[in-house]
Amino acid sequence: MIADREESILDRQYSNSERNLAAALREFRLRAGLTQEELADLSGLSVRTIGNLERARSARPHRQSVDVLARALGLSGPEHETLRRAARSRTVPPAPPGETAAPYRSVIQLPFETVDLVGRDDTIARVIREADERRKASPTHATITAFTGMAGVGKTALAVHLGHQLNGQYPEGQIFLSLTARGQRELTPAEGLRRLLRALDVAPEDIPETLQERETLFRDRVSRRRIVIILDGAASEAQVTSLLPGACPCHVLITSRTRLAGLSKALHIELKELDMRSSLELLERTAGAARVLEEPQAALDLAALCHGLPLALRIVGARIAARPQRRLTDLVRRMSREGCLLDELEYRDMSVRAALLPSYARLDFAARDLLHQLSLRDLPASSLSQVASMSGRPLWQAEKAVEQLIDLRLLEEVRTGDGRQRYRLHGLVRAYAREQAGRVGLLDLSIPGALPGSAPCVDRR
Ligand SMILES: Nc1ncnc2c1ncn2[C@@H]1O[C@H](COP(=O)(O)OP(=O)(O)OP(=O)(O)O)[C@@H](O)[C@H]1O
Ligand SMILES: [Mg+2]
Incomplete structure (x- = not known):
């Protein structure tokens, strides 16, 4: 699967519309726990079509096909619209001549944002402002921002959002590297460097054996490139130090549950839970505003039961959207039963319990x-x-x-x-x-x- 992904990333340069739909479809499919074959069975489309869409190898699909896929994936109203939007989104113009380092193609690897971010405007403004100041003070050095916070608080979501938003200032691309390999094991620095080098167009046979040689090649490859690199889910400083470019006009965004105090030059941002207002906004966006407005007290109770944790709010929102006939008060009752809260905070592959376990x-x-x-x-x-x-x-x-x-x-x-x-x-x-x-x-x-x-x-x- 990783090989698949690498191929799709490196093979060719996507248009944004192809990329958005590919990433969104894949993300929704994995979340639903479906293989491409299972999705093909459920939707009536061929495995080949789904594969091509996920590899961004198809022309823009008909709206009807998008709707069929959304139904097969069990997408709620707002999520269904997200998939439609991804299919409709327009191609961005290429960066002006001279803006890109000529020998390289731009890399585009960011996951699709399935929900608009809420409650983080101040943090986003702060990161952009401080990163700007740092870049001006030291234009040839990498700007590093590290987000920490508890499981499910929204570190990855924020880093990905910023990655998209910083696109204009870092026109040569965005690299997303998960350091936990889908939550199974921590990626070693050597493997992390291998993936970064692949993302930077280095052929497998040209990747050196030793860690030190990989570091040198990586630093050389990024030395003049204005890119955003997201290192997601760092377990420790030791895991990321080899992956930091040093002299490079790029921006590295790191997410971690632990504070990486050893990264003394980084801007450290601690993410907190959402306040009640943002919690309700997130519920509205995921469950649909009409349901929240219909039962305002129950919506408040649900938001309180989620304790401001975006992951919990997204789960609740998705559960509400998946059951259009069910009342919000019913979910409040179920979540309030002694010992049942975490049982209710699970939906498809999202689970608060699983997030806290590591x-x-x-x-x-x-x-x-x-x-x-x-x-x-x-x-x-x-x-x-x-x-x-x-x-x-x-x-x-x-x-x-x-x-x-x-x-x-x-x-x-x-x-x-x-x-x-x-x-x-x-x-x-x-x-x-x-x-x-x-x-x-x-x-x-x-x-x-x-x-x-x-x-x-x-x-x-
Ligand atoms: N501010 C936000 N607005 C809307 N949705 C959010 C926000 N923050 C997080 N989410 C959503 O909540 C869920 C959990 O967020 P995310 O995966 O970013 O958490 P995390 O802090 O990276 O967790 P972990 O430590 O487990 O990696 C995701 O589905 C994400 O899209
Ligand atoms: Mg994360």
Whole structure:
């Protein structure tokens, strides 16, 4: 599949319309968990047609074919429109002569944006402004921006959006490299460099063996190119340092759940949850405004149950759109049942539980235990001494566990109005940690001030 993708990226230069539809179709198909053959069966189109559309090798398809595909993919109203829009979108004019480095073709690899971004205007403006200042101050050096934040908060979505938006300033292309290889394993720097070199038109037989040689060739290849490189889902600084170009008029956008403090020259941006207004806006865009306006109180309740996490809001929006006859209050009731919240926050390949799992899996025993303990108490925020007493460990040990939880974005450090430091659990992290605590039998313990024990969600109708 990766070979397929590389071929489609490198084979030829797409028009934007072909690229948009190809990326959108592929993304919707993968999200629906369908192979090209299955989609062909469901839609009545041939596997060849679908393959060609996904490789951007077809002329613009008829609207009827797009509608048939949308139905087969189970796309809701707004998503159906997104696919239509992708099929209609116009070709961008080529960059003016002299703008591109002559020997290279431009690279276009950004995923399609399936939903318009909400609530990030200030952050976008800040990145563009600061990147501009940095570029002016040091025009031959790569500008690096690193986005951090908890799972599902929208780091990738924002980086991709910026990649599209920065197109004009970086006309020689955009490269998107996932560092987690579809969530399975971390990409090694050597493999990351191999993929970057392939994206930059280096033939497989010309890719050197050693890491150092790959780095040198990569730096040479990008040294005069104005491109945007997105390194998505970095696990650590060590994973990305070899992939940073150094002297190059390009912009590197990195996303990571952990703060990459070692990248001292980067602009670091911490993404927070959406506020209530943006949460409702996202619900409207994904579920359809009419449904939200019809049941405003239920929409507010749903937004509150998602705790501002865009991933959760998208899941809820998609579920509403998929059931046009069902009332929003029904979903509120289901999500409010004790122990059922995370069961309801799953739709097709989107799952809050699955998004939180990799961070949780990286915790050592003490940090995991502390997270369980914190999740069982209904405290808005705790001081370090409270945290230490919950953990039953000396302060220094509790502090170490707290650091790990903060690094993995499972605990948030906040300052109170009078400047004191407190620690806060995100509502969905709390729900997840309580489930895990239940698994290790902690919910049976009698903890002063503990939340009532939560039985697993059984009623899944
Ligand atoms: N501001 C936003 N407006 C609209 N949709 C958003 C926004 N932020 C994120 N989303 C959507 O929410 C979902 C989760 O976002 P995304 O994948 O970018 O999260 P992430 O922070 O990269 O998560 P992870 O740490 O798991 O990689 C995606 O479907 C994305 O399109
Ligand atoms: Mg991501």
